[in-house]
Amino acid sequence: MSTILLLLLAIAPPATLMVLIYWMDRNEPESLKNVILAMVIGAMSIIPAIIIELAFESVPIFTLPGLDGRFYESFLLVAPSEELAKFFFIYLFIRKKAFYNEIIDGIVYYGAGALGFALLENIFYVLDHGFSTGVMRAFTSIPLHAFCGIIIGYHAGLARFMYRLKPKRIIFRGLLLAYLTHALFNTLVSADSMLTLLFIPLVGIIYYTGYKVLNRGRQMLIPGDQVAQTSATPVVTNSSPATAGGLSVQILVSPAITSNAQPHAIPFTNYRSEDILTDSDARKYLVPKKEKWKAWISRLLLISTGLLWLLVFYGDAPPPDELWELVLGMILLTIIPFMIGLLLEVSYQRRKRRKIYVDDQIPDIREVSV
Numbered sequence: 495m496s497t498i499l500l501l502l503l504a505i506a507p508p509a510t511l512m513v514l515i516y517w518m519d520r521n522e523p524e525s526l527k528n529v530i531l532a533m534v535i536g537a538m539s540i541i542p543a544i545i546i547e548l549a550f551e552s553v554p555i556f557t558l559p560g561l562d563g564r565f566y567e568s569f570l571l572v573a574p575s576e577e578l579a580k581f582f583f584i585y586l587f588i589r590k591k592a593f594y595n596e597i598i599d600g601i602v603y604y605g606a607g608a609l610g611f612a613l614l615e616n617i618f619y620v621l622d623h624g625f626s627t628g629v630m631r632a633f634t635s636i637p638l639h640a641f642c643g644i645i646i647g648y649h650a651g652l653a654r655f656m657y658r659l660k661p662k663r664i665i666f667r668g669l670l671l672a673y674l675t676h677a678l679f680n681t682l683v684s685a686d687s688m689l690t691l692l693f694i695p696l697v698g699i700i701y702y703t704g705y706k707v708l709n710r711g712r713q714m715l716i717p718g719d720q721v722a723q724t725s726a727t728p729v730v731t732n733s734s735p736a737t738a739g740g741l742s743v744q745i746l747v748s749p750a751i752t753s754n755a756q757p758h759a760i761p762f763t764n765y766r767s768e769d770i771l772t773d774s775d776a777r778k779y780l781v782p783k784k785e786k787w788k789a790w791i792s793r794l795l796l797i798s799t800g801l802l803w804l805l806v807f808y809g810d811a812p813p814p815d816e817l818w819e820l821v822l823g824m825i826l827l828t829i830i831p832f833m834i835g836l837l838l839e840v841s842y843q844r845r846k847r848r849k850i851y852v853d854d855q856i857p858d859i860r861e862v863s864v
Contacts, residue, residue: 497621500628504620507632508613511640515605518712519598528593529606532584536607536643537614539583546575564684573677580607581646581669597714600651601644601707608643612636630822633829634697638679641704642672648707651714675700690817694803702836773849780850788842795835799828 516529550556556567584607588594594603616636620628649668653661675696682693770778806824 500620500625501617503625503628503632504616505613507636508609508616508640511636512606512609515602515609515640515644515708518708519596519602522596524593524599524602528591529602532587532603532606533610533613535583535587536580536610539579539607540576540611540614543576543579543611546579547571561681561685561687561689565681568680568684569677572680573673576611577642577646577669577673577676580604580611580643583607585650594654597648597651597655598711600649600654601647601711604647604650605640605643608639608646609636612639615639626819626822630825633825634679634683634693637697637700637704638676641700642676644704644707644711645672645675648711651711686817690821691803698832698836701833702840705840777851785842785845788838788845792835792838792842795831796839799832799835802828 512529512533516523516526550571551567553571555563556571557563558566581604584604587607588599588603593599612635616628616631619631619635646665646668649664649671653664657664679693679696679700682690682696684690770780772778803824806820
């Protein structure tokens with residue numbers, strides 16, 4: 495295959511994820527020059543990581559045959575060297591910069607560093623091993639690096655702007671989560687046995703958790719010098735009024751979320767007065783109507799893809815030289831229904847947990863049939 499096409503295959507996945515992360519910071523976007531520079535610095539962090547891995551790869555416990563050697567190598571050598579290298583390079587780059595002024599900026603810059611590292615590493619792997627490796631890594635290793643960068647960046651942002659009394663503990667927690675995820679992933683994908691299949695649910699967890707953390711970071715779009723003074727307790731000072739059953743409705747949100755939002759009325763046409771509930775603080779609220787069709791479709795898709803994997807791999811394990819080809823084919827077959835099911839389930843669960851608080855002291859601003 496053409497070298498140019500392989501290069502495009504290697505560059506496209508990390509570039510796409512970087513665009514997604516950058517887009518999430520669209521309210522006060524970072525300078526594109528700084529983001530690209532963070533990717534370059536992250537790519538440079540591969541140098542000390544490689545030096546450390548080459549220096550210690552001949553240590554006896556890392557050369558043990560089978561799963562034991564892969565476990566020690568992943569947990570004691572590869573994952574810690576790569577995650578620490580990425581973290582320190584980006585930390586030194588942004589720690590005193592004035593443009594690092596929001597929690598989500600930590601996600602943007604640490605995510606950019608992780609994806610710069612992943613991009614350079616991916617070029618080497620794809621040019622060396624070909625098309626199938628590029629496709630496999632696009633859905634597995636590249637999202638893993640992005641996830642680790644997002645997790646570390648989120649905790650670094652919290653440590654800088656919200657938990658200034660114990661920042662080291664918060665950063666350590668983010669590093670620990672990224673390290674454990676990376677080490678477990680490497681161990682599973684290099685197991686050369688049916689144990690390798692366990693990396694599939696791990697990738698699903700990475701997708702879901704990465705999305706949740708990225709979305710939560712986006713909700714904290716407030717300058718860092720204000721975040722530390724903001725209470726985590728939700729308030730209704732910036733809420734949006736509407737009417738339901740003779741009552742005015744306010745959506746309960748935090749000041750961090752609504753700092754840039756514009757008030758707007760939302761009609762609630764399918765509620766009755768008996769739908770209004772009361773919480774432990776005697777505040778009235780509505781629970782949005784559950785979109786049960788999302789739950790049915792999402793669970794049907796997720797269960798179907800899971801059963802398909804079980805049916806394919808039920809019985810004798812395929813030879814090691816055929817295992818990765820079979821796994822790649824199954825990923826290409828099931829990735830779209832799995833992602834649709836996952837997104838629908840996330841949407842359903844978020845709507846189910848939402849509360850719309852009601853205040854009967856606010857004058858009606860819109861007539862709504864209920």
